[in-house]
Amino acid sequence: MVTPGLAFAAFAGVAWGILGGALPGISPSITMALLLPFTYGLDPTNAVVLLAATYVGAEYGGSIPAILIRTPGTNAAAATVIDGYAMKEQGKAGEALGISLYSGFVGGLFGLAVLVLLAQPLSSVALAFTPTSYFALGVLGLSVIGSVSGDSLVKGLMAALFGLMISSIGTDPVTGVSRFTFGSPELLSGIPPILVMVGLFAVGELLVQSSEPGWEKASSTEARIRFPRPAMWRRIARPQLIGSVMGTFEGIMPGGGGTISAFLAYNEARRWSANKEEFGKGSPEGIAAPEAANNTVACTALVPMLSLGIPSSNSSAVLLGGFLIHGLIPGPMLFVKSPDVITGLFVGLFIANVAMLILGYLIMAPCLWLVNRPKPYLMGFIYAFVVSGVYAIEASLFHVGVALLFGVVGYAMRYFKVPFLPMVLGVVLGFMVESNYRRALVLSSGDHMTFLRDPISAGLLGFAAVFIVGSLLRHLFARRVQPGAEATV
Amino acid sequence: MLLIGIVYIVLAPWLGYLLSISGLIFATTYYQGGTVGRPAALVALCGGVFFWVLFVAFMGIAQPPGLFPLQP
Numbered sequence: 001m002v003t004p005g006l007a008f009a010a011f012a013g014v015a016w017g018i019l020g021g022a023l024p025g026i027s028p029s030i031t032m033a034l035l036l037p038f039t040y041g042l043d044p045t046n047a048v049v050l051l052a053a054t055y056v057g058a059e060y061g062g063s064i065p066a067i068l069i070r071t072p073g074t075n076a077a078a079a080t081v082i083d084g085y086a087m088k089e090q091g092k093a094g095e096a097l098g099i100s101l102y103s104g105f106v107g108g109l110f111g112l113a114v115l116v117l118l119a120q121p122l123s124s125v126a127l128a129f130t131p132t133s134y135f136a137l138g139v140l141g142l143s144v145i146g147s148v149s150g151d152s153l154v155k156g157l158m159a160a161l162f163g164l165m166i167s168s169i170g171t172d173p174v175t176g177v178s179r180f181t182f183g184s185p186e187l188l189s190g191i192p193p194i195l196v197m198v199g200l201f202a203v204g205e206l207l208v209q210s211s212e213p214g215w216e217k218a219s220s221t222e223a224r225i226r227f228p229r230p231a232m233w234r235r236i237a238r239p240q241l242i243g244s245v246m247g248t249f250e251g252i253m254p255g256g257g258g259t260i261s262a263f264l265a266y267n268e269a270r271r272w273s274a275n276k277e278e279f280g281k282g283s284p285e286g287i288a289a290p291e292a293a294n295n296t297v298a299c300t301a302l303v304p305m306l307s308l309g310i311p312s313s314n315s316s317a318v319l320l321g322g323f324l325i326h327g328l329i330p331g332p333m334l335f336v337k338s339p340d341v342i343t344g345l346f347v348g349l350f351i352a353n354v355a356m357l358i359l360g361y362l363i364m365a366p367c368l369w370l371v372n373r374p375k376p377y378l379m380g381f382i383y384a385f386v387v388s389g390v391y392a393i394e395a396s397l398f399h400v401g402v403a404l405l406f407g408v409v410g411y412a413m414r415y416f417k418v419p420f421l422p423m424v425l426g427v428v429l430g431f432m433v434e435s436n437y438r439r440a441l442v443l444s445s446g447d448h449m450t451f452l453r454d455p456i457s458a459g460l461l462g463f464a465a466v467f468i469v470g471s472l473l474r475h476l477f478a479r480r481v482q483p484g485a486e487a488t489v
Numbered sequence: 490m491l492l493i494g495i496v497y498i499v500l501a502p503w504l505g506y507l508l509s510i511s512g513l514i515f516a517t518t519y520y521q522g523g524t525v526g527r528p529a530a531l532v533a534l535c536g537g538v539f540f541w542v543l544f545v546a547f548m549g550i551a552q553p554p555g556l557f558p559l560q561p
Contacts, residue, residue, distance in 0.1 A: 041550065203494075210490045210521060376523030380514035381536055383490070387497060388510065388544055388552060395551040397498045404494045 002351070005043060006344055009050040010351035014359050017057020021073045022065055022367045023378070026205070028058035028074055028258075028298075029314035033201040034382070036194055036321055037389035044326035045341045049348030051322040052302070055315050056108055056352045059258060059294045060360055063100040063287075064367060067093060076258030076294035079266045083279065083286030090282050094226040099284050100291045101360040102228055103240050107292030108353035110244035111251065111299030116346055118252075119307045120335070129332050131439035132450050136460035137331060138433035141310040141425060143464035146471020147253070148312075148421040153475040156422040159413065163426020166191055173435040174442070186398045193427050194393065197321050199403040200420050201314065202386050204410020210379065225361050228284070236288035239269035243289040247296025252304060253312065258297040262290035299349060306330055306342065309432075310425075317424040324428070493517055505555020506545065511537030 013035075020031030032054045039047035062074030067084035080100060087096035129137075142160065149156020169180045170190025181187040228236065243265035250261035269289035270279045279286050301316045309331035311317035323330050328338055335342055370378075390403045413420060444450035452458050493516045501509040515533035519525050544550040 038548075038550070041548070207490050374523060376518040376521035377514075377532060379521045380517035380523075380533065383493070383517045384510050384514050384536060384540055387494065387513065388506075388540055388550075391552060392544065392550040397501060397553065400494070401498055404491060404498075407494075408491060 002347060005046045006049055006348055007351055009042070009046040010053045010348045011355045011359065013050040013053025014057035014352050014355040015363055017054035017059075018061035018064075018356070018359060018363050019367055019370055020054070021058035021061025021077075022371055023073060026073070026382075027201075027314070028055050028062075028076075029318050030201045030205050031058045032315060032318040032322075033198050034385055034389065036198060036318060036325070037393045039322055040325060040393055044328060044338070045344035045348070047326060048319065048322050048328075048341060048345055049352070051319050052298075052345060052349055053352035053355065055298045055319065056295065056349065056356055057359070058315075059298045060101060060104045060291075060356050061367070062294075063104070063291055064097065064364070065371060067096045067100065067287075068368075069371075074258070074294075076262050076290075076297070078259065079262040079290035080287055082266070083281075083283045086280065086282035087284070087287070092282065094224045095228070095284070096282075096287055097225045097364075098227045099232070099236060099287045101225060101357065102233075103236060103243065103288040103291040104295040104360075105353055105357045106240045107244050107247055107295035108299060108356065109350075110292070111247060111296035112346070112349050112353065114248050114296075115299045115302055115306075115349070118303045119342075128456055130454060130457075131436040131443065132454040133456040133460065134331070135433060135436040135440055136451060136454075136457035136464070137308060138429045138436065140308065140460045140464040140467070141429045142433065143467040143471075144310060144312070145422045145425060146468060146475065148419060148425070149471075149475075150417075150419045151478075152417070153471065155416070155418045159418050159420070160422035160426040163196075163423035163428075164430045165426075166196060166423075167427050167430025168434070173431065174438045186396065190431070191402060191427075192393070192399075193324060193424070194321050195390065195399055195402045196406050196427050197318055197424060198386065198390055199406020200410035200413070200423070201318065202382075203403055203407025204414060206379065206383055206386065207407055207411040208414055225364060232284060236284055238272065239265070239285040239289035240292040242268045242272065243292030244296045246289075247293040248300050250293070251297040251300025251302075251312065258294035258313075261293040261297050265289040265293035295353075302345075306334065306345075307332065309334075309429075311421070311428070314421055314424070317421060317428065320428060329432075490517065490520060493520065501553035501555070503556055505557060506552035507537050507541045508555070509553065510540050 016035060017031055020026050021028060032051050035051065035054055039050060058074060059076060062072055062077030063080045064073060066072040066077040066080040067088050070081055070085040072078040072081055084096045145156050145160045146153055169187055171188055172179055178188060246265040247261045266286060266289050269285050270276055273285050275283060301313050304310045304312050305316040305320055311320045320330055328334060328341060387400050390400045391397060393399055440450055451461060493513060497509055497513045511533045514536045515530060518529050523529055545552050
């Protein structure tokens with residue numbers, strides 16, 4: 001079950017994730033997107049393990065600059081800054097890093113257990129899925145747009161519509177007619193979701209970072225990790241549990257993610273702590289809770305992605321792209337068609353968590369060396385890595401141009417605060433929704449009632465309706481509480 | 490940054506991967522405020538060789554060959 005390639009992918013992914021996560025501004029999704037093109041030539045199981053392990057590593061990596069230079073490497077590590085940097089100021093940087101690493105390990109294993117327990121049972125309904133059910137599943141996926149739209153539902157809907165438009169480029173799935181190709185042979189097969197993701201996440205972030213100032217330097221002398229002693233284990237056990245539970249709920253819920261779970265975990269750990277007054281002044285519990293939470297999310301975010309094909313965060317959307325590259329369609333049938341990939345992923349995630357514990361200790365020195373390099377050189381190398389990776393997909397400079405174009409789109413979306421995930425959902429789910437809708441109608445001789453007669457389809461559409469109504473109510477309520485919240489749209 | 494990428498797309502089919510990716514690193518470093526001089530050029534060239542060895546020679550991943558392709 002554990003092949004050398006699988007173990008190597010898990011270790012390499014974690015190492016890459018820690019390095020990427022430690023660079024301020026490079027989020028886990030960007031770290032994964034940079035690697036995405038290079039997974040083409042890999043065995044499918046190793047490829048998805050590499051990406052998932054990158055996610056695991058990046059969640060820990062983000063805490064390194066958060067503790068050492070008061071700059072979170074990832075958004076999810078923002079909560080770690082509060083007590084992590086305070087501990088560093090007290091000369092306990094090594095202890096803070098140790099608590100972060102150990103708590104991330106505990107949270108990661110907890111999340112993996114939840115993933116195995118929740119994702120597997122859903123496979124039992126896989127064989128009952130028809131084109132009608134797949135259409136309804138796609139609609140359910142699109143219905144979470146309201147939950148992942150942030151403050152503005154209108155912006156989220158616009159982004160999703162744009163994504164759906166992009167997914168319609170190429171050859172018609174039923175008639176074979178070319179659509180929106182403008183006579184370009186390169187567009188006949190459509191725009192691969194990977195180009196959209198690399199453009200939005202990686203190139204867009206590079207364009208943003210090019211106008212940002214450089215970050216503070218970290219001192220290498222204060223960064224020796226010290227693992228917590230048994231007394232500390234007992235003290236941080238409760239916040240770790242709180243963080244793991246928060247990470248479980250937020251990982252599964254669309255739009256939750258590591259950042260929200262980390263802050264919720266921090267607040268709850270403070271509420272239930274006997275040492276409330278220490279929070280904000282260097283409390284180990286204030287590091288343990290958010291770090292356990294964001295590493296739990298790295299596993300639990302895969303529950304809706306694997307079982308229903310619905311990414312609940314940017315990182316799981318990029319991982320979904322990794323599956324699609326290898327012709328693996330996440331969703332109920334994945335458990336039937338490719339059980340080896342699922343098993344390999346579970347095993348790979350376990351190895352990744354162990355690898356995080358080992359590499360988190362060993363990789364600290366090169367990590368600090370990288371963070372301390374001059375930003376202009378780092379940017380040059382990252383840009384070179386992106387264009388090389390995109391070209392490698394199909395040996396096409398046209399693809400490099402498309403990725404750059406989506407980089408500009410990503411830059412504009414960041415500027416206008418338009419969320420990415422609805423657009424990615426549109427791009428990824430658009431083809432699935434359209435092709436299965438039309439197949440279902442062909443099979444039912446054009447009878448639209450087929451979507452309500454199929455019990456799975458009816459159930460999924462019912463859930464989608466609940467999601468849509470719930471999102472609308474939430475946004476309407478938010479507008480009432482904060483009048484003019486969307487006045488800028 | 491975008492212009493640097495576009496120039497890379499235009500020049501890579503002629504110059505090949507090694508030279509064009511070195512140029513991209515050098516131009517990005519300069520644009521980002523790095524000092525222009527021999528060290529920056531050397532880092533860019535070393536970067537180009539590093540990427541060529543990693544992708545073309547070691548991993549066998551296709552990159553723009555250019556008019557005078559280098560064989561690993």
